[in-house]
Amino acid sequence: MICLGPCRLCTPMIYHSKDLKMKKSNAKVVVVGGGAGGLASVASLQKRAASLDITIIEPSDKHYYQPGWTLVGAGVFQPGKTVRSMDAIWPKDANRIKDRVTIFEPDNNLVVLGSGQSVSYDILIVAPGLTLGWDQIEGLEDALGRNGVTSNYRFDLAPYTWKLVQEMAGKEAIFTQPAMPIKCAGAPQKAMYLSCDSWLKRGALSGIHVTFASAIDVLFGCKPYVSPLMEYIDYYGIDLQFKMELIKVDADKKLATFKTQSEDQAPVLIERDFDMLHVCPPQRAPDFVKNSPLANKGGWLDVDPHSLRHKTYENIFGVGDICGTANAKTAAAVRKQAPVVAQNILLTLEGKSLLNGYDGYGSCPLTVEKGKIILAEFGYEGKLMPTFPWDSTKARKSAWVLKKHLLPIVYWEMMLKGREWP
Ligand SMILES: Cc1cc2nc3c(=O)[nH]c(=O)nc-3n(C[C@H](O)[C@H](O)[C@H](O)COP(=O)(O)OP(=O)(O)OC[C@H]3O[C@@H](n4cnc5c(N)ncnc54)[C@H](O)[C@@H]3O)c2cc1C
Known part of the structure; x- marks a missing residue:
């Protein structure tokens, strides 16, 4: 035939x-x-x-540079730096169906x-x-953007993260991470480290109980980066809680409900008060x-x-x-x-x-301080793939310069224009 x-x-x-x-x-x-x-x-x-x-x-009429939202949430970028109209960047000679x-x-x-x-x-x-599963957490959609509930995973909310960090007067700050996979698996931590850095610099951190509540049981999926990140967890005095899955938010009562497990693996619900809650939604x-x-x-x-x-x-x-x-x-x-x-x-x-x-290459610039980044770069099976001849597990000022000044240019002017960078 x-x-x-x-x-x-x-x-x-x-x-x-x-x-x-x-x-x-x-x-x-x-x-x-x-x-x-x-x-x-x-x-x-x-x-x-x-x-x-x-x-x-x-x-959509808009195209977003989402990696910039972490820096918007830390007051480093203005939101406008992370968005362009589709008209402005549409590839020449490509037909468009809206x-x-x-x-x-x-x-x-x-x-x-x-x-x-x-x-x-x-x-x-x-x-x-x-798809960002905002709807998978009871009460979250209604809570976002008010009473201390925010997320760098939305363009319109990243500025609210920075507002909350600046105005934080309470005691309880919680940063959540859902089950994998999520885009930019380091982003929930990045928001936390940059917030802690701001509070530390203004002398407020010692009065704030910061929790990282993660639904999984490792801090970061690529092992060599875990130990340097743990140093920052200790440095900022962060309360690291694994297998804590956010399932409900009550913005009016400023109450977050987590599902976790008892020692004999039975499901347990825990309620926590918060003054600031940064949510990374489940993704599917x-x-x-x-x-x-x-x-x-x-x-x-x-x-x-x-x-x-x-x-x-x-x-x-x-x-x-x-x-x-x-x-x-x-x-x-x-x-x-x-x-x-x-x-x-x-x-x-x-x-x-x-x-x-x-080869599975991906990269996550872990903003551990305002001004320093651990540039995690790795491929399939966690193989380290540093672009530069340096120890990529170390926090570096040069990696911050890369993230803040060079990567937006690489994105808008190279990646979206076919100028391929090896
Ligand atoms: C807070 C945050 C921080 C991040 N930090 C980094 C970082 O530091 N470094 C890094 O490399 N990456 C980072 N990322 C991840 C990065 O932004 C994404 O991995 C990347 O944008 C994925 O590209 P994509 O084309 O798959 O999806 P997107 O860029 O999200 O684009 C998907 C497009 O598809 C369109 N679409 C959706 N549904 C349909 C449909 N039914 N029909 C037609 N079109 C549709 C959407 O409108 C959208 O324009 C971050 C992301 C976030 C949210």
Whole structure:
């Protein structure tokens, strides 16, 4: 039997490579999401093959530089430094559909939009990020932004974090972390260290009981960084509480409820008063991915960890937080993934073998003091991958300069414009 194109008989593979090859000159590439991963992949593709017909489906008018929100929450960045209008950064020659994808039909090479319209593709890049589960904690959505409840995980709330830090007059500050995976796994701690640093500098820290309440039982997933972080936990006198999962917030009573376990593993509920509560919400794969044929068992996009191509559908690729891969979900990971995705799309269209080019690199600049950072950089299986020839487990002023001054330029001017930095 000869397969001439999109083929329902030979599912789950839709295209054979030779069918895609015939389409290279005018292949239609559709991208789900115009965030860090979507736009960086498009930039890397256009740099290599300007003639491709690219359409990006993105509902938002704004694009956010989320790594900057930690510094907004510490009063270092103004919020405006972390947002640009989509119009201002939209890749030249890429079509735009202002809508959201609701359904994948990979057997028909179609995505369905909120409007009901279907969009067909030859190649699909899936990059819608992840869903922040504010709704998974009772009372949280109502509490955010008032009575001391905040989160650097929202653009509009990061300035409130800084307001609370400056005005903190109470005794109890709690910083929470949910179960993994989350984007930028260090971000809940970063908010805490920078708050402690401010309180220490104004002589208030000794009067504040600071708790880090984490649903998991390790401080950081990559082991070599745990010990230097523990030194900061001790330095600031932080009360480290593992297996404490935030399940409810009552902003009016300023009361947080945690689920934990007794010594014999029985579930126990603990209520804690707070004056300031910084919440990192639980995070999950978006429902439209989770409930699609593209998802793995956990609901994430089922891609090969090195080529980033879908394990079942040869003409679908993933980039960014949506990928069901074991790397740290960071923009730094996207910076390394986007060129791999771009090259592998072109190789697919040429009928050639793919590059297994992504090594799991991700990075988390741990802002342990205002002015010093432990620049955690690691790949799959926790392999340390420092960019610079230094001991990356040490807190450094130069890493702070990198985060504050250079990385925003790398993001806006390089990553989103196809100027790839190794
Ligand atoms: C507080 C905080 C601190 C962080 N710190 C760092 C850091 O220091 N270093 C670092 O490298 N990373 C950091 N990150 C993580 C980094 O921002 C993310 O990993 C990165 O943005 C992921 O890119 P993405 O394209 O997968 O998702 P996003 O950038 O979130 O983009 C997803 C896009 O998809 C769109 N979309 C959603 N649903 C749909 C749909 N149904 N249809 C079409 N489009 C859709 C969205 O509107 C959005 O534009 C941090 C994140 C946060 C929140």
